[in-house]
Amino acid sequence: MPTKRRRWLGGAMHTLLIGLAIIWIYPFVWMIFSSLKTNTEYMNAGFKLLPEVPRWENYGRAWNVGQFSVYFSNSIIITCTTVVIVIAMCALTGYALGRVRFPGRNWFVAAITATMFIPKGYTIIPIYQIIKSLGLLNTLPGIILAESSGAHVLFILLFMTYFFNLPKELEEASEIDGCGFFRTFVQVMLPLAKPIVATTAIMQFIWTWNSFFVPLIFSINKPEIRTLAVGMYAFVGEHTVDWSGMAAGAAISLLPVIVVFIVFQRFFIEGISGSVKG
Template sequence: MVAVDATSPSLSPARAATVGATPRRRRHRPRRILAHLLILTLGLSWMYPLIWAFTSAFKSKIGMFEDGPSILFSQPPVLGNFAQAWSGADFGQYFFNSVFIAFFSVLGTVLFTAMAGYALARTAFPGRRIIMVVVAVMLFLPRGYTLIPVYDLVYQLYLLNTLWAVIVVQVAGGMIFSTFLFMGFFMTANKEMEEAARVDGASFNQTFFRVMLPTARPMIATVGLFAFIGSWNDFIIPLVLTLGRPDLRTVPVGMASLIGGAEGTNWPVLCAASVISLLPIVIVFLVAQRHIVDAFAGAVKG
């Protein structure tokens, strides 16, 4: 058998590059396999608690403690934990409250932050830099420091123990980061469409709502997803602002109420409630996934 030299003049440049790259690929193949195994191991270790919670939702109390951290079943699966979490623990009402709050929180956050980001990105007015600095400083302010003033403000507005109080506070709390996202998007957006709309006689508001906002769909999906996750997982704000109305509890607050009690904690029911609370986030992420990828791809390209 005759050995083939990658530098032989009888080989084309493409063939020579392929022949020369083959040994190099073989040398790096063990490293790639090791890297893939390491990533797979880390991914499974990260996902294992979620898988364990899902399987534990189908176990009885005795079966859960007998199995320990194992995801296997030593006893037949139990299907009544989800029904008990939904109806017996009044989880259906908590779920409705969370959906109501998350819907209007996402709507308000996207609308107000898009307008604020467009105004900061496209207009020059006195005090613009000061506003941007103040907003940037507030981004690093812990929420615990503002809890008492927020509670007093909600009380003065006669919104205490209402779902609207939670919505207003969540929208206000999510505006800082989302405003910066929209501001960065509109700074890099194409100005030709905006200039063409103004030439056609469109006002500033018409240009924003009819021309610029439709082009920001990837950023709308990204901000909406972040706002939804923040609203759905929020615990301290719904707890404090609806403390006098147990029927206004959200899913995280309702899950906390399942811990303890006279009969102890029913851990399989708590795991079933955790699975139920996780489903909306997974569904929303799957729906908005394509737009989120487009938003990050556009940011990297820009």
Template sequence: MSVLNRLRPLLTHVILLAVAFFYLFPFAWMLGSSLKTPGEFFTAGLQVFPAEAQWHNYVDAWSKARFGTYFLNTFLVAAGSTLMLVLITSAAGYTLARTTFPGRAAVVAVMVLLFFLPGGYTVIPLYDLVTRLGLLSTLWAVILVITAGSIIYNTILFSGYFTTLSRDVEESALVDGASTPVIFWRIALPQATPMIATVGLFHFMYSWNSFFIPLIFTLGNPKLRTLAVGMQAFVGENQTQWTWICAGAAMTIVPIMLLFFFMQRYFVDAIAGAVKG
């Protein structure tokens, strides 16, 4: 029995390493393939490391395959929608958590019902609304639609987080004559930094990787394609340049990985705060 207890940690680490290998190998192969020649891409099989690194693949993908334009479009969509979402949902969540108004229960009930509405059912009316507003084939259309689709869920998250915060400082400020908007901006919102970072991180990742919405609302203007749409279109237009596609995929994934790496502390703090509350 003692021998089994000694081997159990070793077996656990071996299993975890095997699982990690299967998860990480496709990513490592993609990075290695982005540095191969077109011929080596097909002849090297599952070999990760290239015979000689072709760094110009990234330059070619950035300029010739227009991944530079796609990257900029993706960043504008992700950053714009994330900023807009955080501002809207934090204010709405604080209102639900701290104020009482007629019909509040009905508002929450409608929000919950709309949360379970499949997104595919709203594409046609959204397309018609965007067309009537004259925003079709613009990045503003993508930003607004992606933001709107995430408002309910993140409003509920902010509302739950603000509920866990102490009201003592807010009540003191209210007695001193501070208005509700001032209390929200100067007291409540700074305390919600972990939740802001969590909501912002996940929505930025969602917007960055979004495919369906950018495809629908930028279909008439290829110059407005995001990375996800641009890579899919590039596969159909240039079947032989797989090394460029791997380079573009690396440029798509690496920024998100770095963002999560630097912001994971805030994510952990938000989860810990929610559990504590």
């Protein structure tokens, strides 16, 4: 292909991708600017982005009047604890499936993989009954257990593939040094799986932080333990909706997700590429 034609195609492709990126990011930018408008301006602005006068007090109203300070703390506690539990469970399961040969291993992998096709709504009733029997309804521990429950098949398969491709000599060397199965996992194998740990942490953080259905079910009778996603209801009145306050609340709720992804994106890319390569 001639150099000029190749450059022209490259420029056209970049222009197309830039246009698609603008279309993709426009709703997010529109939400940020809408959080600085009045409700009247919000309703009449159409595609107009810039507010006439920035209303920074919308963020104060969302944080204090909308009780987002409480919901933010709840979301941090629930999300971080859930991420730790999910990483521990999936790493141990993936390590056992990837490194230990036992009868029925392939059937077990097929069984947990099949659970990916079960909708969340079908499992909420037994989860609700279990949490109720434990006396954890309308509590933060109850929401945490409900969020961390399930097979988390994607993460298990990522860990399993990663551990399966690690050299066997690592385990043999640790056994010579007197390490048992669990100590080998914690001190030798798990540190090598940092990219998969980061991938799991980022994806589970995003899913739990944005989760709506489970926190709604388990905090319906106790508003003070709601998460940010459920707390959006604070802006919906019987006859009116505080749209600008809701936009400010949405901007607040997105900030931790963006920060987490920016900080761990390198490990996330390494984890995905490493698992695919394996």
